[in-house]
Amino acid sequence: MGDVLAVAATGGIRTRDDVPPLFRPPAPPRHFVGRDAELRCIRAGVTVLTGAAGVGKTALALQWLRERGSSPQLYVDLAVHRIGRVLRAFGMNVDPADECAVFRSLVMRRQFTLLLDNASSAGQVTPLLPASGTVLVTSREKLDLGHVVEVGPLTDDGRLGPLLDLSYVELPERQARLYRLCAWQPGAFGVPVAAEIAGEPACDVEDALDDLVEKSLLTEVGDDAFGFHDLVRAHARTKR
Ligand SMILES: Nc1ncnc2c1ncn2[C@@H]1O[C@H](COP(=O)(O)OP(=O)(O)OP(=O)(O)O)[C@@H](O)[C@H]1O
Ligand SMILES: [Mg+2]
Incomplete structure (x- = not known):
């Protein structure tokens, strides 16, 4: 060769x-x-x-x-x-x-x-x-x-929550709010849906979603579609 x-x-x-x-x-x-x-x-x-x-x-x-x-x-x-x-x-x-x-x-x-x-x-x-x-x-x-x-589903051994908290407390307000709100959306969602849920302009929401992906709080699951890992979603739903 x-x-x-x-x-x-x-x-x-x-x-x-x-x-x-x-x-x-x-x-x-x-x-x-x-x-x-x-x-x-x-x-x-x-x-x-x-x-x-x-x-x-x-x-x-x-x-x-x-x-x-x-x-x-x-x-x-x-x-x-x-x-x-x-x-x-x-x-x-x-x-x-x-x-x-x-x-x-x-x-x-x-x-x-x-x-x-x-x-x-x-x-x-x-x-x-x-x-x-x-x-x-x-x-x-x-x-x-x-x-x-x-590779099966992750089981929460109690270590993930505190680590996610560390990422969460550092989020700017728009990202934190999107993280909390979108976690109630079942399945994958795109920018228009997230913008609708948040009541904010799509361009701002898109940047914020990209930021959440970069911080591993959200996953890009396809072209312009986002989703939560089950354990991350559960964490987001505990936030008010
Ligand atoms: N062990 C882990 N600890 C923390 N976060 C994790 C862990 N495993 C996966 N994640 C998070 O879950 C999401 C999905 O993980 P990943 O992209 O590795 O899935 P995948 O099995 O490769 O999916 P696909 O089949 O779509 O390629 C990512 O946001 C990732 O950061
Ligand atoms: Mg993969």
Whole structure:
């Protein structure tokens, strides 16, 4: 595979030394709690973290990378970025037919610990797997790719509430009010619904919702849709 990378490189294309910011793992949630058993289950080789939408697969993977993963680390959200885009960020313009091979070669040469987030099928992941090293895959499907860790609903062991309180007390009033009000909305909601509930202009509400997402108090669950993790929702509903 090194040959493939060499071919790409002889086209006058250089591989950048640093991991492009878009493909560095984002920080795990500030108030990450629990998952001690799951964190211990992740090991070298391929581990698939599987579970329902919003249960906490990505958060778990990011926390593991932060606590126990060796560097350097490469993060690819397969729902958002094609592999050709990743390679271009490293300065490689590759024939589509060679992309997977060049990607594997890149991962091997740089010894990346790899997080492939939001995989939809085993067929999407298999061509990307390096011959050795540590790869975390998250998927709502139970992909048959190796070691599987089932990620179930978080149970509140009493640690989350105080951590959420810390984030909550720092919120500006508009964000805090939205946090309290939107928690009574069942399921996912968009900006227009949140604006209606709050009785405020959509543009202000949109900024405030983005702020709540940044603080891990709210989750973006799709295009312009937001939702609460069950435990966070329960916390928000206790606020007046
Ligand atoms: N262990 C945890 N401690 C605190 N917050 C958590 C934890 N796990 C998840 N969350 C929060 O719950 C929300 C959903 O988590 P996450 O995005 O990891 O879910 P997911 O299983 O990856 O969902 P999807 O299937 O949509 O990708 C996020 O706001 C995240 O910050
Ligand atoms: Mg996820």
